[in-house]
Amino acid sequence: MPTDEYGAPSRFEAHVKRRRSDVLVNRQNFSDWSMSPLQSQLGTITPNGLIFERHHNGIPDINPDEHRLAIHGMVKQPLLFTMSDLMKYPSVTKFHFMECSGNGLTDWLKPASKTVQQTHGLLSCAQWTGVPVSVLLEEAGVSPDAAWALAEGGDGAAHARSIPMKKLLEDALLVYASNGEMLRPENGYPLRLFIPGWEGNVSVKWLRRIKLGDKPWHLRSETARYTDPMPDGKWRQFSFEMEAKSVITSPSGNMKVRPGDLVIQGFAWSGNGHIKTVDVTTDGGRTWREARLEGPVMDKCLTRFRLPWKWEGAPATIASRAVDSTGYVQPTVDDIKKVRAITGFVQHHNAIFPWSIDASGEVKNAIG
Numbered sequence: 405m406p407t408d409e410y411g412a413p414s415r416f417e418a419h420v421k422r423r424r425s426d427v428l429v430n431r432q433n434f435s436d437w438s439m440s441p442l443q444s445q446l447g448t449i450t451p452n453g454l455i456f457e458r459h460h461n462g463i464p465d466i467n468p469d470e471h472r473l474a475i476h477g478m479v480k481q482p483l484l485f486t487m488s489d490l491m492k493y494p495s496v497t498k499f500h501f502m503e504c505s506g507n508g509l510t511d512w513l514k515p516a517s518k519t520v521q522q523t524h525g526l527l528s529c530a531q532w533t534g535v536p537v538s539v540l541l542e543e544a545g546v547s548p549d550a551a552w553a554l555a556e557g558g559d560g561a562a563h564a565r566s567i568p569m570k571k572l573l574e575d576a577l578l579v580y581a582s583n584g585e586m587l588r589p590e591n592g593y594p595l596r597l598f599i600p601g602w603e604g605n606v607s608v609k610w611l612r613r614i615k616l617g618d619k620p621w622h623l624r625s626e627t628a629r630y631t632d633p634m635p636d637g638k639w640r641q642f643s644f645e646m647e648a649k650s651v652i653t654s655p656s657g658n659m660k661v662r663p664g665d666l667v668i669q670g671f672a673w674s675g676n677g678h679i680k681t682v683d684v685t686t687d688g689g690r691t692w693r694e695a696r697l698e699g700p701v702m703d704k705c706l707t708r709f710r711l712p713w714k715w716e717g718a719p720a721t722i723a724s725r726a727v728d729s730t731g732y733v734q735p736t737v738d739d740i741k742k743v744r745a746i747t748g749f750v751q752h753h754n755a756i757f758p759w760s761i762d763a764s765g766e767v768k769n770a771i772g
């Protein structure tokens with residue numbers, strides 16, 4: 405067999421692919437998303453062709469030679485960069501997960517999603533390469549009164565978010581590469597913002613400008629979208645952090661197991677630090693055992709866990725619970741209800757997620 409110039413997986417791996425939502429079926433392709441096959445992911449890095457993708461109005465076809473990034477607003481010197489200008493700066497490479505704040509929202513709908521790809525697949529993890537935003541902001545000279553920045557994409561949606569300056573200066577990156585090659589078109593080619601540990605929608609793809617100001621812009625993406633209902637009927641804005649979460653990927657929905665020795669495996673992650681422990685229950689939450697974490701355990705990164713388990717053949721409910729380096733414990737649904745209202749399309753849904761195994765060995769979403 406000849407070697408392809410750009411390699412592709414074996415034909416026997418053709419089932420490992422992204423999928424659109426089974427539950428919310430879109431009849432158009434403008435606003436859509438496709439999910440990563442977490443049940444097939446080996447290791448913690450999502451291959452470029454499998455990174456989940458979410459776009460609000462199409463995927464632009466941008467020629468990198470024509471792309472520009474403007475930095476303006478409350479700066480001493482507005483700046484305009486070409487891609488080749490940006491790529492001359494010393495680069496930084498970081499491993500981080502990326503999760504859509506809407507990941508899991510279909511868990512609460514009926515009919516609920518069946519597979520872990522559908523319940524949790526708006527989640528990926530990659531090696532991101534780019535330039536720290538702080539370097540370019542320093543060059544532009546940030547006004548002492550600048551407290552927020554508007555980041556805007558060059559797509560049909562002109563998707564934009566207001567982002568606090570503190571976070572931009574702390575660890576935000578202007579990313580042009582993932583896993584060692586230029587970003588794929590659907591992930592923001594040729595340039596995206598990357599905000600570690602925060603909800604995916606602030607990592608603006610196809611980034612064309614950053615404007616500094618003294619307050620947030622209250623965009624559609626910050627009023628009609630990406631807000632969370634509170635128990636008192638008010639809505640919370642700017643809930644950026646992705647709190648600790650975990651899910652069992654094997655066995656998971658639509659799989660079939662046989663009695664005997666199994667290994668429970670899954671992913672845990674936190675936008676506020678690294679994963680400290682993961683506990684697993686096989687009796688619906690009555691008792692928990694600590695799983696083994698598989699290194700490397702990195703900050704704001706997917707972490708694998710595993711726990712050997714002998715399934716005797718009786719119906720069982722299995723779930724995992726992550727604890728992160730801040731001491732935060734992944735909540736139950738009831739824990740979440742104490743601080744937020746669970747209505748409509750729930751964002752930031754990080755509850756402990758159960759799978760049921762029936763006597764025939766079939767694994768199902770135990771929420772739906």
Ligand SMILES: Nc1nc2c(c(=O)[nH]1)N[C@H]1C(S)=C(S)[C@@H](COP(=O)(O)O)O[C@H]1N2
Nearest residue numbers: 456457458459460504557563591604605609
């Ligand atoms: N310009 C632009 N940036 C965007 C979006 C978009 O539609 N347009 N979608 C956002 C959302 S909702 C998410 S979850 C992440 C997803 O990044 P990915 O598609 O690379 O996984 O991109 C964000 N950045």
Ligand SMILES: [Mo]
Nearest residue numbers: 504505604605
């Ligand atoms: Mo998202």
